[in-house]
Amino acid sequence: MTKKSAGLLMYRGLTGGELEVLLVHPGGPYWAKKDEGAWSIPKGEYTDNEDARDAAIREFEEELGFAPSGDLIELGQAKLASGKIVSAWALAGDWDPANLRSNTFKMEWPPKSGVMTEFPEVDGAAWFDIDTARVKINSGQIPFLDTLMSHAR
Secondary structure (H helix, E strand, C coil): CCCEEEEEEEEECCCCCCCEEEEEEECCCCCCCCCCCCEECCEEECCCCCCHHHHHHHHHHHHHCCCCCCCEEEEEEEECCCCCEEEEEEEECCCCHHHCCCCEEEEECCCCCCCEEEEECEEEEEEEEHHHHHHHECHHHHHHHHHHHHHHC
């Protein structure tokens, strides 16, 4: 079965000013030294019993630590290299990444040590202009940036 994920892309400056988007860096040891192509929209998996839009809002709050509000712009879906289908919406807003309060997960680390270590699901968040975001974001999510830009024209 294909895994499904949903998320929100917060933006600022769509009308006048320079457009910026908020991206998050995944936490945990596998992502610690990765930068370009590692960032993402705040997102997470959901089941067939859950509405994708509701899941996107829930995941945004879990990963950043605050509840989003406002009108959403549907950005469509993208298929990642992993085969996962991601549904996304854009949301106007302004938030200080210094306020990041991510939920956590546990995994055995180091591998085969028998030690369960807790890591933040997201270890960083930052605002990026669109050109920089294209380099930072997982390449499968670039269509979301393109769709958002079409709303700026």
